[in-house]
Amino acid sequence: MPAPRPVQQGDHVFLVDGSSFIFRAYFQSMNQDARYNYRSDRLPTGAVRLFCNVLHKMVREGVMGNKPTHLAIIFDKSEESFRKEIYPDYKAHRPPPPAELVPQFPLMRDAVRAFGLKPVEQIRYEADDLIATYCRIACEAGADVTIVSADKDLMQLIRPCVVMFDPASGDQKAKGSRPERIIGEAEVMEKFGVPPAKVVDVQALAGDSTDNVPGVPGIGVKTAAQLITDYGDLETLLARAAEIKQEKRRQSLIDNAELARISRQLVKLVDDVQLEVPLDDLVAPGLDARGAIAFLKAMEFNTLTRRIAEDAGLDPAAIEPDETLRIPPGEAPGGAPAAVVAVAVATPEGGAVAVATMEAARPDAGPPPARRVEEVKAALTAVPVDVAAYETVGSLEQLERWIAGAFDAGLVAFDTETTSLDALQAELVGFSLALAPGRACYVPLGHRDKADLFGAGLLPGQVPAAEALARLKPLLEDPSVLKIGQNIKYDALVMGEQGIRIAPQDDTMLMSYVLDGGLGSHGMDELSERHLGHKPIAYSQVTGTGKARISFAEVPIDRATAYAAEDADVTLRLWQLFKARLVAEGMVPVYETLERPLVAVLARMEAAGIMIDRQILSRLSGDFAQGAARLEAEIHALAGETFNVGSPKQLGDILFGKMGIPGGRKTATGQWATGADVLEDLAAQGLELPRRIVDWRQITKLKSTYTDALPGYVNPRSGRVHTSFALAATTTGRLSSSEPNLQNIPVRTEEGRKIRTAFIAAPGCKLISADYSQIELRVLAHVAEIPQLRQAFEDGIDIHAMTASEMFGVPVEGMDPLVRRRAKAINFGIIYGISAFGLANQLGISREESGAYIKKYFERFPGIRDYMDATKADCRANGYVSTIFGRKCHFPAINSKNPSERSFVERQSINAPIQGSAADIIRRAMARMDAALAGAKLSARMLLQVHDELVFEAPQEEVEAAMPVIAAVMEAAPEPALKLRVPLRVDARSAGNWEEAH
DNA sequence: CGGTTCACG
DNA sequence: GACGTACGTGAACCGA
Known part of the structure; x- marks a missing residue:
């Protein structure tokens, strides 16, 4: 550390706001390739790396041609600022720092020391107060000051000897949306409308929602600036408030004078802190290259290590990494549950995981997660949703202010309003933004005059859409x-x-x-009621329903603002709560690896769509129509009367009433049951009519659901069919597909498979279908640890034949197909939470017989009964079961008094971890697929997911290269989080249409 | 809008 | 010992 030297005229003091920098660096790091964000032991280091780059640049080159003579990196010591003593809610609803950032806080300080500097922090004071104090001392000594920060709260310090420098995306090649810049008096005037000395007065009136500074309700920056300009300062304004003409504003100022004074105290920086580290001690070092290299090597920042070594003429290999920065292996897990740690430690995407453990190990990581959740909950309703006043943005200037606010906040809730639920057909009508609870706006773009019959007339008071979107784009794309x-x-x-x-x-x-998951739906209205105790304005309330329903474009703008801005506000509040809960409940890895990455993946798949051959479908429709008509005539003849063949009620009456066929069964509502199983039974007794009904139903089903309906889903712009995948619809983690559902395209019958030939590849391309073989049985073998199953999968043996062989003691060679079929049904039954009744039904045998099979099965595979019992007990104890990757499936009715309901839930709880783990595996594969294909220089793209199958479209010439890449990603999907005890196998085929590829 | 049926995994 | 059943979906159609 260099010797102290008094600051004097001509010196240049750099004051770096370390705390705000950390957050910036973190969010920036999130946008780069994930492997740069972690050390090889999964310690998250992305923010530290960016911080070191800038620190190095600052020490070496200075800023804008000025090199520092004195340099201080200043941090917030803790959250217990003296401001909380004045106003307990100060910064109260700040979301907790991202989990991956937490372990980086202490590393930042280590970095500062390694560069030969002293991190400066002082209890009770925020970094800003220390900066203010150093600033005053430096100016009094006649030196110049550069404050390195983007925090607007520091703008009050600017004066002739002080400028601010916003490193933003400064040394990145990033687009020019936020260039690095010097902030002087002119920029402060531009932002606050007053000179720096009066910024605190403006902030006192306008408040600041990110720091939870209350301000005076109804007064924003613009009004505040006007008032301060007119009256000179806050105290004069408050003293003469009675003179103000606008009634509401006058009253608000009179009522909230004290709040304004408190707000001023909160925003006014203290510049007379008793400094523990005198400014004179902070002499900028010549870079301590050896110390820096030891640190950088320990962090595994190779590029910067090399650069510094070169500059200093050192051999980096000769310098030992600073091993004190290694986390001893025994220290990490802390008190985290063993299951979580196991998942965590190995997840590649899961720096998040390493973090959950790290947090426990670091005493200075902030309040414990559970307390954090309580804090967030308390803060959420500080500004009730009901009374929040939302802003309609009617000008570009206004929009720009909101966008700047979003940049400042580092996060924004965003919501679009459109004319359709189909995203790819929808027209954008407007969007809303929320920056903090109660602080939200709506930006109308395409609202039309309802009275304008020609529909062209845009309502006044809207921002031109093209320009608004041009302003919005840099925000939405900013990392x-x-x-x-x-x-x-x-x-x-x-x-x-x-x-x-x-x-x-x-x-x-x-x-x-x-x-x-499992505790209710995840729609916003319900979440808002459940967690915020607030019922948001319903969509139908603004658009009406049924015949009177209008397009959102016709909703009056004020109504649209109330609705849309509220949605963004509610979304932001929910986010604060969920973010804290994910940490507290150990669910960060599940969210980060199985949910968050899938959003972009599915959006791409849906946007891509799949091509269909309408000619094939129309020809099939014709064939089906003929077949159905012929069958219908025969059915009417056999019945002796015409009736609606599609009506189960009429059919039941004819079969079991008029014709008096015995052995009918009734449904829950007392109607005659006429399902395919019933009709098949009757057909087996030699009856003609039921057979024809079954055939008729099949054909009409294929026609109405597929061949007739699919062409209607072709998007006119793309000429392709775009399904919508739901990520949060099932109780197990599976996806679902709708409009149209492309996960239930027929395959089991020959007639049905013809429909698949209409799903085709684009010209010059092929479809590739890759599906997991027996994934659920493999998962079962893994979780229940069944040695015979494991061995069979290891050896690639026919699993159903093996089961039959074990149960009935017959050799696999030359096995009776009927015996194998029974074993197969049992295997599936196991996955579904077997019952004697269900198995009997499936196989058409007696319950006694099926019960004997099940007994036999459990004798041969006792591990499966153990697994099932353990799973049920687990569910009863916790109210949920978990997949192998930690996804929870809740079943609150597991302890129901109703026995039938209870056994239903028990079967669900047995099935959910199996089905859900398989769903997790394919999600992991999907999350990695695009990068793997791109890495192999392949342009194949994923189009569909059908639970255990992925469908791709690839240029003909790269099909052979793509298939092994796809299969490898799918087969290795559980790793490295988990290594299954059984291998996964994937079969991949390609062809011009889906039928042949499958 | 609930019930029934049937397409898929 | 009663109770209705295989697990998970979405779409079409009927009939009130």
């Missing part, structure tokens, strides 16, 4: 600003149509799904 949405895949698709990406993003619907 340092987190975009928060409720079902943000929809908004991503809508914005994608405008050529705008949304990244990075978080989704409250998915957070809720991870936290509370």
Whole structure:
């Protein structure tokens, strides 16, 4: 450390706001390739790396030609600022820092020391107060000061001897949305409308929602600036408040004078802190190259290590890494549950995981997660949703202020309003932004005059859409600003149509799904009621329903603002809660690896769509129509009367009433049951009519659900069919597909398979279908640890034949197909939570016989009964079961008094970990697929997921290269989080259509 | 809008 | 010992 030297005229003091820098660096790091963000032992280091780069540059080159003579890196000591003593809610609703950032706080300080500097921090004071104090002392000594920060709260310090420098994306090649810049008096005037000395007065009136400074309700920066300019300062204004003409404003100022004074105290920086480290001690070092290299090597920052070594003429290999920065292996796990640690330690994406453990090990990581959740909950309703006043943005200037606010906050809740639920057909009508609870706006773009019959007339008071979107794009694409949405895949698709990406993003619907899957739906209205105790304005309330329903474009703008801004506000509040809960409940790895990455993946798949051959479908429709007509005539003849063949009620009456066929069964509602199983039974007795009904039903089903309906889903712009995948719809973690459902395209019958030939590859391309073989049985073999099953999968033996062989003692060679079929049914039954009744039904045998099979099965595979019993007990004790990757499936009815309901839930709880683990595996494969294909220089793209199958489209010439890449990603999907005890196998085929590829 | 049926995994 | 059943989906159609 260099010797102290008094600051004097001509010196240049650099004051770096370390705390705000950390957050910036973190969000920036989130946008780069994940492997740069972790050390080889999964310690998250991305923010530290960016911090070191800038620190190095500052020491070496200075800023804007000025090199520092004195340099202080200043941090917030803790959250217990003296401001909390004045106003307990100060910074109260700050979300907790991202989990991956937490272990980096102490590393930042280590970095500062390694560069030969002293991190400066003082209890009770924020970094800003220390900066203010150093600033005053330096100016009094006649030196110049550069404050390195982007925090607007520091702007009050600017004066002739003080400038601010915003490193923003400074040394990145990033686009020019936020160039690095010097902030002087002119820039402060521009932002606050007053000179720096009066900034605190403006902030006292306008408040600051990110820090929870209350201000005076109804007064924003603009009004505040006007008032301060008119009256000179805050005290004069408050003294003469009675003179103000606008009634509401006058009253608000009179009522809230004290609040304004408190606010001023909160924003006014203290510049007479008793400094523990005198300014004179902070002499800028010549770089301590050896110390820096030891640190950088320990962090594994190779590029910067090399650069510094070169500059200093040192051999980096000769310098030992600083091993004190290694976390001893025994220290990490802390008190985390063993299961979580096991998942965590190995997850590649899961720096997050390493973090959960790290947090426990670091005493200075902030309040414990559970307390944090309570704090967030308490703060959430500080500004009730009901009374929040939302802003309608009617000018570009206004929009720019909100966008700047989002950049400052580093996060924004975002929501689009459109004319359609189909994102790819929807027209954008407006969007809303929320920056803090109660602070939200709506930006109308395409609201039309309802009275204008020609529909062209845009209502006045809206921002020109093209220009608004041009302003919005840099925000939505900026890596340092987190975009928060409720079902943000929809908004991503809508914005994608405008050529705008949304990244990075978080989704409250998915957070809720991870936290509370099985405990209710994850729609926003319900989440708001459940967690915020607030019922938001319903969509139908603004658009009406049924015949009177209007397009959102016709909703009056004030109504639209109330609705849309509230949605963004609610989304933001939910995010704060869920973010804290994910940490507290140990669900960060599940969210980060199984949910968050899937948003972009599915958006791409949906946008890609799949090509269909309409000619094939129309020909099939014709064939089916003929077949159905012929069958219908025969059915009427056999019945002796015409009736609606599609009516189960009429059919039941004819079969079991008029014709008096015995052995009918009734459904829950007392109607005659006429399902295929019943009709098949009757057909087996030699009856003609039921056979024809079954055939008729099959044909009409294929016609109405597929061949007739699919062409109607072709998007006119792309000429392809775009399904919508739901990520948060099932109780097990599976996806679902709708409009159209492309996960139930026929395959089991020959007639049905013809429909698959209509799903085709684009010209010059092929479809590739890759599916997991027996994935659920393999998962079962893994979780229940069944040695015979494991061995069979290891050896690649026919699993159903093996089961039959074990149970009935017959050799696999030359096995009776009927015996194998029974074993297969039992295997599936096991996965479904077997019952004698169900198995008997499936096999058409007696319950006694099926019960004997099950007994036999459990004798041969006792591990499976143990697994089932353990799973049920687990569910009863916790109310949920977990997949092998830690996804929770809640079953609150597990302890139901109703025996039938209870056994139903027990079967669900047995099935869920198996089905859900398989779903997790394919999700992991999907999350990695695009990067793997791109890494192999392949342009193949994923189009569909059908639970255990992925469908791709690839240029003909790369099909052979793509298939092994796809299979490898799928087969290795559980790793490295888990190594299954059984191998996974994937079969991949290619062809011009889906039928042949499958 | 609930019930029934049937397409898929 | 009663109770209705295989697990998970979405779409079409009927009939109130």
